[in-house]
Amino acid sequence: MDISRKSKPTASQIIFITLFLLYMIIPIIATYVFSIATRWDRSILPEGYTLQGYRDAMKNPYFLITLKNSLVLSFGSVLVSLLLIVPTVYWVHLKVRLAKPLLDILMILPFGIPGVVLALALVQVYNFAPLNRSPVLLTSAMVVFTMPFMYRSVSNNLEAIDIPTLTEAAQSLGANTIDILVKVIIPNILPGILSGSLLVFATVFAEFTLARLIVGAGFKTFPMLLVEYTRKDGTIAAGLSVISFTIAWIVSLLILWVGGKGMKTSQDVIKAH
Amino acid sequence: MRRSISQKNRRAAWLGLLPFLLFCLAFEIVPILLLIRDSVFSKAGTLTMSNYKQVLAPLYLKSFWNSIRLSGITALIGTVAGLFIGYSIYRWPSQRIRNLLITLSDVTTNFAGAPLAFAFIIILGSNGLVTQFFLKSLGLKIYPAFSIYSFSGLILAYVYFQLPLMVLLIIPAFGGIKKEWRESATNLGADTSAFWWHIGLPILAPSLIAGFVLLFANAFGAYATAYTLTGSRLSLVTLQIGFTITGEVLHDPGIGQAMAILSLIIMGTSIGIYRLAIIRAERWNRH
Numbered sequence: 001m002d003i004s005r006k007s008k009p010t011a012s013q014i015i016f017i018t019l020f021l022l023y024m025i026i027p028i029i030a031t032y033v034f035s036i037a038t039r040w041d042r043s044i045l046p047e048g049y050t051l052q053g054y055r056d057a058m059k060n061p062y063f064l065i066t067l068k069n070s071l072v073l074s075f076g077s078v079l080v081s082l083l084l085i086v087p088t089v090y091w092v093h094l095k096v097r098l099a100k101p102l103l104d105i106l107m108i109l110p111f112g113i114p115g116v117v118l119a120l121a122l123v124q125v126y127n128f129a130p131l132n133r134s135p136v137l138l139t140s141a142m143v144v145f146t147m148p149f150m151y152r153s154v155s156n157n158l159e160a161i162d163i164p165t166l167t168e169a170a171q172s173l174g175a176n177t178i179d180i181l182v183k184v185i186i187p188n189i190l191p192g193i194l195s196g197s198l199l200v201f202a203t204v205f206a207e208f209t210l211a212r213l214i215v216g217a218g219f220k221t222f223p224m225l226l227v228e229y230t231r232k233d234g235t236i237a238a239g240l241s242v243i244s245f246t247i248a249w250i251v252s253l254l255i256l257w258v259g260g261k262g263m264k265t266s267q268d269v270i271k272a273h
Numbered sequence: 274m275r276r277s278i279s280q281k282n283r284r285a286a287w288l289g290l291l292p293f294l295l296f297c298l299a300f301e302i303v304p305i306l307l308l309i310r311d312s313v314f315s316k317a318g319t320l321t322m323s324n325y326k327q328v329l330a331p332l333y334l335k336s337f338w339n340s341i342r343l344s345g346i347t348a349l350i351g352t353v354a355g356l357f358i359g360y361s362i363y364r365w366p367s368q369r370i371r372n373l374l375i376t377l378s379d380v381t382t383n384f385a386g387a388p389l390a391f392a393f394i395i396i397l398g399s400n401g402l403v404t405q406f407f408l409k410s411l412g413l414k415i416y417p418a419f420s421i422y423s424f425s426g427l428i429l430a431y432v433y434f435q436l437p438l439m440v441l442l443i444i445p446a447f448g449g450i451k452k453e454w455r456e457s458a459t460n461l462g463a464d465t466s467a468f469w470w471h472i473g474l475p476i477l478a479p480s481l482i483a484g485f486v487l488l489f490a491n492a493f494g495a496y497a498t499a500y501t502l503t504g505s506r507l508s509l510v511t512l513q514i515g516f517t518i519t520g521e522v523l524h525d526p527g528i529g530q531a532m533a534i535l536s537l538i539i540m541g542t543s544i545g546i547y548r549l550a551i552i553r554a555e556r557w558n559r560h
Binding site for chain 2: 031040144209
């Protein structure tokens with residue numbers, strides 16, 4: 001660390017961090033408490049607590065349908081992303097390093113394309129059955145949208161291990177390409193694959209724009225149900241928000257956990273050389 | 274002979290990228306290119322700028338003005354506040370607290386869209402907790418001067434995901450300010466403000482510019498938060514493009530296409546500046 005740190009934080013540091021924490025945490029805590037409050041508009045603290053909001057939310061037939069749709073969409077996107085990106089990144093690292101700049105540009109593109117623009121472009125091109133307004137088209141859009149997350153996680157992990165040496169060692173022992181990929185490379189880049197998958201999963205699960213604009217009411221997702229309830233019933237909307245927040249927290253913590261382990265494995269690999 | 278074989282192999286190796294490249298072409302590149310083509314051709318097939326001329330109508334011009342203003346203001350607030358908060362985190366004595374605050378930023382910058390918008394309705398809606406607290410405890414009526422469903426409310430909700438993003442971007446940049454430089458500056462008689470003005474800020478400048486344009490693009494492309502909070506009360510570029518798809522507000526699809534291409538240009542320029550600024554910023558961190 002280059003700037004020296006004192007043993008105690010200064011007053012201005014404490015003020016900045018406190019304000020930051022209040023801003024970041026109050027909306028989340030308020031949502032959690034609101035979702036279990038009976039009435040909370042006359043007093044500082046709620047007048048009572050109840051789980052009725054959650055019971056009402058689960059009674060809605062759309063609750064399970066949208067949850068299922070969102071899970072199918074998220075797992076589907078992760079699967080397509082894995083099948084498409086992981087072999088490609090491996091191939092680029094091993095065989096066609098010249099293609100890396102091309103891949104880098106392709107991975108920046110999604111950052112420059114707003115969700116609404118991608119949705120408009122896809123809806124206008126794929127305006128014929130069976131692709132039009134279909135979950136398949138939506139999955140493709142989600143894969144494009146989340147491509148950089150998978151690419152960066154896997155690519156960083158691949159950079160940290162010595163692929164040519166591992167591949168040559170496996171080849172000299174008589175392994176074929178598929179064997180090398182499944183038995184040697186994948187176990188070594190598992191942390192990158194896992195954190196990429198978790199990032200894709202969390203993003204797709206929370207994604208609203210593409211889902212609403214590409215498919216709409218025909219394939220209602222969990223965030224779409226939530227937006228619907230923000231206009232109908234506050235307590236239920238709060239319950240659904242809590243579920244979204246909680247999933248986001250869990251996935252973030254899992255990524256941190258996997259990432260920490262990933263660091264360790266790649267260090268171990270370097271040490272092993 | 275050998276060379277031609279390896280060349281052949283190399284060419285064959287490119288084939289391995291085919292599935293991925295085809296996917297990108299089919300679901301990203303070609304649809305965007307067709308969108309550009311459609312935006313400049315009339316239904317009769319002649320080249321025309323009429324779609325772009327129609328965007329000059331007050332309603333659409335206003336949505337660009339609103340989007341640019343919202344993105345600019347929230348990017349500026351995020352950049353300045355993120356700089357101070359990032360520095361406070363960077364210099365916090367306890368490593369554990371530092372990591373905790375960075376993790377919090379990492380998680381909260383992804384809290385966007387509908388759940389975040391609704392969280393702000395809970396605290397700052399017309400019956401919100403903070404609204405009621407101000408009214409009952411302090412006698413302060415924040416409505417209708419402020420409304421979470423309006424421009425001012427959107428600023429507050431957008432800064433929520435802009436600020437932690439800037440914190441994450443700027444913290445590594447402080448590592449570029451070497452302790453020795455600070456010492457030399459002090460030895461040469463520079464006080465704290467002189468040090469920051471002549472050495473600290475110039476070193477941070479590329480990171481600050483990179484942060485600002487990334488935050489700008491981040492806000493400009495956002496849709497879900499604005500849709501949940503304002504519905505159709507406020508005109509933003511992304512909301513207008515959304516209306517073209519859903520057909521909620523009837524307007525010529527050509528206008529939606531032209532708006533989409535214009536926002537691609539704005540986003541592309543921002544991301545381009547971001548890349549250039551990041552390359553400059555990395556020079557300070559290399560050693």
